[in-house]
Amino acid sequence: MVLYGRLVTSTTAESPSTQLRFDVRDPATGAVVGRYPVHTEVDVAAAVARAREAGTWWAALGFAERARRLDRWRAEVTRGRDDLARIMRQEMGKPLSDAKLEIAMALEHLKWAARNAERVLGPKSVHASLLTINQSCRVEYRPYGVVGVIGPWNYPVFTPLGSISFALAAGNAVVFKPSEYTPGVGAWLAEAFARAVPESPVVQVITGDGATGAALCRSGVGKIGFTGSTATGKRVMAACAETLTPVLMECGGKDALVVDADADLAAAADAALWGGMSNAGQTCLGVERIYVHTDVYDEFLGRLVDLAREVHAGRGAAKIGPITMPKQLDVIRRHLEDAVLRGARVLLGGPDAIEGQFVQPTILADVPEDAAAVVEETFGPTLTVARVADMDEAVARVNASVYGLGATVFARRDGRAIADRIESGGVSINAFVAHATIPTLPLGGVRESGFGRVHGPDGLREFAYAKSTTRQLFSSPLALTTFTRSARVDAVVDRLVSVLHGRSG
Template sequence: MTSLTVDRPTTFDVHSPATGTVVGTYPSHDELAVEAAVDRAHGAATWWRTAGFAERARRLDRWRAEITRGRDELADLVHAEMGKPRSDAKLEIVMALEHLKWAARHAEKVLGPRSVTPSLLTLNHACRVEYRPFGVVGVIGPWNYPVFTPLSSISFALAAGNTVVFKPSEYSTGVGVWLADAFARAVPEHPVLQVVTGGGDTGAALCRSRVGKIGFTGSTETGKRVLAACAQRLTPVLMECGGKDALIVDADADLRAAADAALWGGMSNAGQTCLGVERVYVHTDVYDAFLTELLDQTRELRAGSGDAKIGPITMPKQLEVIRRHIDDAIARGGRALLGGLDAIEGQFVQPTILVDVPEDSAAVTEETFGPTLVVTRVATMDEAVERVNDSDYGLGATVFARRHGQAIADRIESGGTSINAFVAHATIPTLPLGGVGASGFGRVHGPDGLREFTYAKATTRQRFPSPLALTTFTRSAAIDSAVDRLVSVLHGRIG
C-alpha cells in the first residue's frame, strides 16, 4: 500500500488555485498512522538494502519507465493541483527523470566500499571506508516543484539503500500519491516507498518518528520548526530552504540573453521558485539598455488560466506577501515600470518590474515568491557582489558577463552560481544543489547528494603486529623515544 487508512480518518481537500474547485480529497494521517508507516519501512529496509546496488538500480529504472509512460497524466495532475502550465510541468518531470537515472547508475561507484591509505605510524592496518544507508528516511516535500524537488531527495535516498516515507505538501498531495503508486508497480514486494498525507501535524509526526534522517524542502520559517521537532530525537536533517537569488549583469554582457534569463528566472512558475531570480543588479553603463530589453520581452507575458505561460499563485496567503512587498517598495520611492499593486487579480499576479527600490525594503530583503523583479543600477561589479552577498539567504545566483564572469561568480556566497545561463547548476545531475545561511544546509544531486543519505563507516584490519605498539600498557620507554624521534622527522621540519 502506498497510502494509509486509519479508523474514521479526517480528510482534507486539495483545491485548484486557478478555479477553487476540489481536485482531490485525502486522509489527514495522525501520529499513529505515521508511526505505522515508519514501522513498515523499517521492516522493508533490510530487504531493500541487501538487494544491492545493481538490483536497486534495476528497480529504480523500472520506476523511471513508469513515470515516463505516465508523464502526461502526471503533468495534468501537477497543473490541476498547483496551477503550473502543463508544458512547465512536463519540463519539471524531465529534470526529475534525469536525476533519478543518475542516482541509480552512480550509487555504487560513489557509495561502495573503497580502500584508503593509512599513515606511516599505522602501516600495519588495511583500511576501508563505505557509506551505509540510515535505514528509513523521511522526506517532506514542497508544492512548487512537486515532482522534481522531492525526487531529488527520494531517488537519492532510495539509490543509497534507504526506504522512504514521503509527506507531500497538502497543496500537491495527489502528485505524491501518484509517484508512490508508480513506484509500487515497479517494486511490489515490500513498502519501500510510502506516502503519508496531511498538513503540518503529519510532517511534525514524521520528524518525531524513528526515521534515520529527514530531507526537508520548504520555507526557512517552516524549516526552523522542522529542526526543532527533529531535535527531540537528534535526527539529522537536510534543509533546502528559501532564497532571494540575484542575477548580475556586467557591462559586456549579452543583454538579450540576460533579459531572457531574468524574465524566466523571475516569472516562471509565477515566481514560486526557491532558486528564482528576485533581484537584478545591472552595471550602470548598460542599465537603461537592459531595462528596455527586459520590458520589450515582458510586455506580452501574461498570467492566467488555459494556455497562459504564467499560472496562479498556489498559496492564497502568499498574495498578501506579494502585495506588501510591492506596496512597501512603491511607498519608499520605488517605481513599477510594469505591473504594480493593480497587477494582483484574484489568484493571478501579472509580471511586475520595480526600479529605484531601497536595498532595505521588504522587496529586496525578504523572499517574495511571486512574479516580481527588482532591478537596481550599480556602478561596479564590486558593488553588485557586495549587494548580492548582503543577504541572509545564499541559495543560488546568476552572472551574465563575457570577460569576468568566473571572477564575479567566485566572489558570490551561495551554494551554486551559473554563468551566462539561469540556474544551470540545478539541472546538471553531477553537481550538488543546496544553500548556505538561511537557505539551509546539506546537498542533493551528484555524489554529495548520495552521501547525504548515508553515514560513513570506517573499518580497519590489522595485517601484522606493529613494531611500534602504541595503544598498550606494555609500551616501553624505547618505543616512546623512537616515536618521539619519528614525530620530529615527520612534523618538525616544516617552514
C-alpha cells in the same frame, strides 16, 4: 481513497486512525480536485515501521538490483508523464509544458543516482599512516534505514525526487510527506514505484498538514530531507532536535542576477524574465533581484520590460499560472505596496496586477535596498532592478542578503571572477540556474537558505553514513595502544614524530 478516478490504498499509510480528510483545490478555479486523509502520529509510526522492514530488504538487494528497480520506476514515470503533469497542473496550477519540463529534469537525476550510487558509496580501501602501517583500512557508506522526506508544492516532482531518488539509491526506504497542496502528485509517484517494485512498500506516502510532518520528524527515521520555507525549516529542525534526527535543509532564497557592462543583454533579459516569472515566480532559486552595471542599465531595462509585456498570467494557454497558496498573495501585495510607498518606479504591473489568484508580471526600479521587496522572499512574478556603479557594488549587494541559495551572472570577460565572489551554494554564468539541472553538481544553500546538498555525489552521501573498518595484518613492532608499551617504543615514536612533522615546507 479515490485519486482522479483510481483507488489508492497500497502506497499511502493504511487504515488511518482518524476519518478526518482535507480537500485539495485547483488554485485557478477553486474546484475540489482531490480529498486525502490527515494522517496522525499513530499512522505515521505505522508507516515508518513498515518502511523499516521494507528498508532491510531493499538494502540487502545491493546497488545493482536497486538500480534495476529504480530504472523500472523511471520508465513508469516516463510512460505516465502526461497523467502526472495533469495532476501537477490541477493541484498547483503550473502550465502543462512547464510540468513536463520539471518531470524531465527529475528523471535525469533519478537515472544518475541509480547509475552512480555504487561508485560513490561502495566500499573503498584507504591508506594507513606510517605509525599504523600494519592496518588494512576500508570506508563505506551505509544507509540510514528509513529516510523521511518532506516535499514542497512549487516543484512537487523535481524537488522531492532530489531527496527520494538519492535516498533510495543509497539503500534507504522512504516515507514521503508531500505538501498538503500537492498530495496527489506524491501519491501518484508512490503508486508508480509500487508498480515497478511490488515486492515491498519501500516508498510510502503520508498526507496531512504541518502536524503530520512534525510526527514524521519525531518518528525515529534515520534522517529527514526537507525542502520548504526557512520559517517552516526552523520548525522542522526543532522537532528533529528532540531525537537528534539529522536533517538536510533546502530552504528559501532571494536570488540575484548580475549584469556586467559587457554582457549579452538580449540573453540576460531573457534569462531574467524566465528566472523571475516562470512558475509564477514560485521558485526558491528564482530571480527576485537584478543588479545591472550603470553603462547598460537603461538598455537592459528596456529589453526586459519589452519581453515581459508579452507574458501574461491566466488559465488555458497562458505562460504563467496562478499563485498556489492564497496567503502568499498577501505577501506579494505587501511587498509591492511598501516598495511603491517608498518611491519605487513601477515599470510593469504593480499592486494593481493582483487579480484573484493571478499576479501579472511586475517589474520595479529604484527600490530601496532595505525594502521588503528586496530583503524578504516574495515568491511571486516580481523583479526589482537596480543600477550599480560596478561589479564590486553588485557583489556587495548580492551578499548582503541573509539568504545564499543561488545566483546568476551575465558577463563576457569577468563572469568567473564575479561568480567566485558571490556567497551562495551555486552560481550559473551566462545561463539561469544551470547548476541545478546538471546531475553531477550538488545543489543547496548557505546561511538561511539551509545546509546539506542534493544531487551529485554529495547528494548520495547525504543519505548514508560513513563507516570505517580496519583489520590488523600483522603485529606492529611499535605497539602503541597497550600498557606494556616500553620506554624504547616511546623514544622511537618521539623520533618519528620529529622527522615526520617537525619540518615545514
